[in-house]
Amino acid sequence: MLEKISIGKMAKLNNVSVQTLHHYDKIGLLSPSYTDPITNYRYYSIKQCASLDFIKYLKYMGFTLQEILEFFTKEDAKSISKLLDEQIHLIDQKMNDLTQMKRTLEVASKNYKTYMQIQNMGIIERNVLPERKIYCYDGKKNIYNDHLETYEYILRELRNQALIHQFPTSYFCNVGSITRMEMIKQRKLTSTEIFMLVDAHFSEIQGIEILPAQEYVTIYCDQFSNERDYAFKLIDYIEEHKLEIAGDYICEVIIELPEWTHAERHMIMKLQIPVKKNL
Amino acid sequence: MLEKISIGKMAKLNNVSVQTLHHYDKIGLLSPSYTDPITNYRYYSIKQCASLDFIKYLKYMGFTLQEILEFFTKEDAKSISKLLDEQIHLIDQKMNDLTQMKRTLEVASKNYKTYMQIQNMGIIERNVLPERKIYCYDGKKNIYNDHLETYEYILRELRNQALIHQFPTSYFCNVGSITRMEMIKQRKLTSTEIFMLVDAHFSEIQGIEILPAQEYVTIYCDQFSNERDYAFKLIDYIEEHKLEIAGDYICEVIIELPEWTHAERHMIMKLQIPVKKNL
DNA sequence: GTAAACCCTATTGTAACAATAGGGTCAAGA
DNA sequence: TCTTGACCCTATTGTTACAATAGGGTTTAC
Numbered sequence: 001m002l003e004k005i006s007i008g009k010m011a012k013l014n015n016v017s018v019q020t021l022h023h024y025d026k027i028g029l030l031s032p033s034y035t036d037p038i039t040n041y042r043y044y045s046i047k048q049c050a051s052l053d054f055i056k057y058l059k060y061m062g063f064t065l066q067e068i069l070e071f072f073t074k075e076d077a078k079s080i081s082k083l084l085d086e087q088i089h090l091i092d093q094k095m096n097d098l099t100q101m102k103r104t105l106e107v108a109s110k111n112y113k114t115y116m117q118i119q120n121m122g123i124i125e126r127n128v129l130p131e132r133k134i135y136c137y138d139g140k141k142n143i144y145n146d147h148l149e150t151y152e153y154i155l156r157e158l159r160n161q162a163l164i165h166q167f168p169t170s171y172f173c174n175v176g177s178i179t180r181m182e183m184i185k186q187r188k189l190t191s192t193e194i195f196m197l198v199d200a201h202f203s204e205i206q207g208i209e210i211l212p213a214q215e216y217v218t219i220y221c222d223q224f225s226n227e228r229d230y231a232f233k234l235i236d237y238i239e240e241h242k243l244e245i246a247g248d249y250i251c252e253v254i255i256e257l258p259e260w261t262h263a264e265r266h267m268i269m270k271l272q273i274p275v276k277k278n279l
Numbered sequence: 280m281l282e283k284i285s286i287g288k289m290a291k292l293n294n295v296s297v298q299t300l301h302h303y304d305k306i307g308l309l310s311p312s313y314t315d316p317i318t319n320y321r322y323y324s325i326k327q328c329a330s331l332d333f334i335k336y337l338k339y340m341g342f343t344l345q346e347i348l349e350f351f352t353k354e355d356a357k358s359i360s361k362l363l364d365e366q367i368h369l370i371d372q373k374m375n376d377l378t379q380m381k382r383t384l385e386v387a388s389k390n391y392k393t394y395m396q397i398q399n400m401g402i403i404e405r406n407v408l409p410e411r412k413i414y415c416y417d418g419k420k421n422i423y424n425d426h427l428e429t430y431e432y433i434l435r436e437l438r439n440q441a442l443i444h445q446f447p448t449s450y451f452c453n454v455g456s457i458t459r460m461e462m463i464k465q466r467k468l469t470s471t472e473i474f475m476l477v478d479a480h481f482s483e484i485q486g487i488e489i490l491p492a493q494e495y496v497t498i499y500c501d502q503f504s505n506e507r508d509y510a511f512k513l514i515d516y517i518e519e520h521k522l523e524i525a526g527d528y529i530c531e532v533i534i535e536l537p538e539w540t541h542a543e544r545h546m547i548m549k550l551q552i553p554v555k556k557n558l
Numbered sequence: 559g560t561a562a563a564c565c566c567t568a569t570t571g572t573a574a575c576a577a578t579a580g581g582g583t584c585a586a587g588a
Numbered sequence: 589t590c591t592t593g594a595c596c597c598t599a600t601t602g603t604t605a606c607a608a609t610a611g612g613g614t615t616t617a618c
C-alpha cells in the first residue's frame with residue numbers, strides 16, 4: 001500500500017502550504033519522490049515526511065533554508081552539534097538586542113506617560129534627585145547660538161564619541177546640555193558642553209561625571225525659545241528664597257515629540273539647578 | 280550660515296548610508312529640504328537631523344518604516360504612547376519565541392552530545408529514571424507494520440492532536456512508542472500508541488499519563504530494524520536476572536539524524552522496560 | 559582644464575514564501 | 589462517457605529595508 005501522495009495531501013498531512021512544498025522543491029530542499037513526466041504533477045512518499053519533519057524542526061530552531069540545505073550535506077554529528085551551538089549563541093545575541101530594544105521602549109513609554117501628566121509646565125518645584133552619571137562632551141562652541149544649528153552639530157559629535165565608546169544606542173535619546181556653575185552664577189546662559197545619561201557601571205572613560213544626589217529646583221519647559229526665560233525664573237527663585245547655587249545648571253531632554261510639519265525639534269526639557277541652604 | 284548639506288555629508292554626519300537616504304526620500308519618510316530642479320541633487324538642512332534622529336530612534340525600537348511614517352501623522356502623545364506599549368508587547372512575544380527556540384536548540388545540542396558519547400549501543404544498562412509525563416495517542420493500528428508507514432501516519436495524527444492542544448512545537452521531537460505491559464509480558468511487540476514527552480505542568484488534558492520514577496533496564500538502539508531484537512534482549516535479561524516487568528515498554532526517540540540519501544528516518548532510540556525485584 | 563570625488567536614476571538581489579493569473583488534470587457522479 | 593468541481597501546473601508579482609551594481613552627469617579642488 002505504498003501510496004503516492006499528491007502535493008495537496010502532503011501539505012495537509014504536514015500542516016504546511018502547497019506553496020511551501022513548491023518552494024522547497026524549487027530550491028532543492030525536498031523534491032517529490034516521483035514527478036509525472038507528462039503532467040509534472042508531484043507525488044510524495046510517506047517516508048518523505050521524515051525529511052519534512054527535520055526541515056520544520058530546524059526551521060523552528062531559527063535556521064535558514066540555505067543552512068538547512070547545508071545540514072543535509074553534513075551528516076556527522078560533530079558538525080551538526082557545532083552548528084547547533086553556534087545557533088544558540090546567535091539567539092543569545094538576538095535576545096540581548098531585544099532586551100535593549102525593550103528597555104528603550106519602556107523608557108520612551110514612561111517618558112510619554114510622564115509628559116501627558118505634566119501639569120506643571122513652567123512651574124518651579126523643589127525636589128531631591130538621585131545620583132546620575134553623565135558623559136560630557138565639549139563642542140567648543142556655544143550651543144545657544146544659531147538657533148539650534150550649533151547644537152545639532154555638537155550633538156552629532158557627541159554621538160560619534162558615543163559610538164567610539166560603544167555606548168548602547170538607547171542612550172542616544174537621553175541627552176542634555178550643561179552650563180557650569182560659574183556661568184550660571186553670573187546669570188550667563190552659555191555652554192559648549194552637552195551630555196548623555198549613562199548607566200552606573202560606566203566609569204573609567206574620560207568625560208564621565210557624577211551628578212550627586214541632592215536637592216534641585218526644577219522647571220519643565222516645552223520650547224527651546226523659552227529656556228532662557230525659565231532658567232532665569234529658577235535663578236530668581238533661588239535668590240528670593242535665599243538659597244545658593246550648589247552646582248552646574250542642567251537642561252535635560254525628557255522627551256522628543258515628532259514635529260514633522262515644522263521640521264524642527266520639539267522637546268520637553270527639565271531645567272535643573274542644584275541648591276543648598278544659604279547659611 | 281545655514282548650510283546646504285549634500286547627501287554624502289548628511290550620510291556621514293548621521294552614520295547612515297547614501298542609499299538609506301535615497302530610500303527614505305523615495306518612500307516619503309524624509310525628503311531633502313531642497314532639491315536642485317536641474318541636477319536633482321539633494322540638499323538637506325541641519326535641522327532635518329532631528330527627523331533622522333527620530334527615525335533612527337524608532338527603528339531601533341523595532342518599528343518598520345511604514346509604522347514610522349504613521350508616527351509622523353499621529354502627533355498626539357496618547358496615540359504614540361499606545362503604539363509604544365503595543366510594541367513592547369510584540370517584543371515580549373518575540374522574546375518568548377526565542378526562549379522556546381533556545382530551549383529546543385539546547386535539548387538538541389545535548390542529545391547530539393549524548394549521542395557522540397554513546398559507547399553502549401546495544402548494551403543493557405540498569406538505572407533509575409526520573410518521573411516523566413507523556414501525552415499518548417492511540418492510532419488504532421499496529422505501528423510495527425508496513426515498514427514505518429503506519430508509524431508515519433500515526434505520528435502525523437499525534438502532531439495534529441498536539442496542535443489542537445496547543446503544545447509548543449518543541450515537543451514535536453520528543454516522541455516515542457509505548458507497548459503495554461500485558462503485551463510485552465507475552466513477548467509481543469505490538470503497539471498502536473505513540474506519545475510525546477510533555478512538561479510537568481500539563482495535566483488536565485485527556486491522554487496525559489505519568490511514567491513514575493523507578494528502575495528501568497535500558498538499551499540504546501540505532502536502527503528501527505534492530506528494535507525487535509534489542510527489545511527481546513531486554514526481556515531475556517529480565518528473566519535471567521529474576522526481575523519482573525513493572526510497567527509498559529517504552530521506545531523513546533533520543534535523536535534524529537538527517538539521512539538525506541536514504542530518505543528514511545535514522546534515529547537513535549532508547550528502549551526501556553521498568554522492572555522490580557521478583558520476591 | 560582636468561581628474562577625482564561626488565551625485566543622479568534605474569535595476570537587481572536578498573528570505574521565505576503568499577497571492578494571484580491563466581491554464582491543464584483528476585476523480586466521482588449522472 | 590461526459591461533466592463538473594476540486595485539484596494541479598508554471599510564472600509573475602509582492603513583501604522589507606536597503607546593498608550593490610551599471611551607466612551616466614556634476615562639482616570641486618588643483
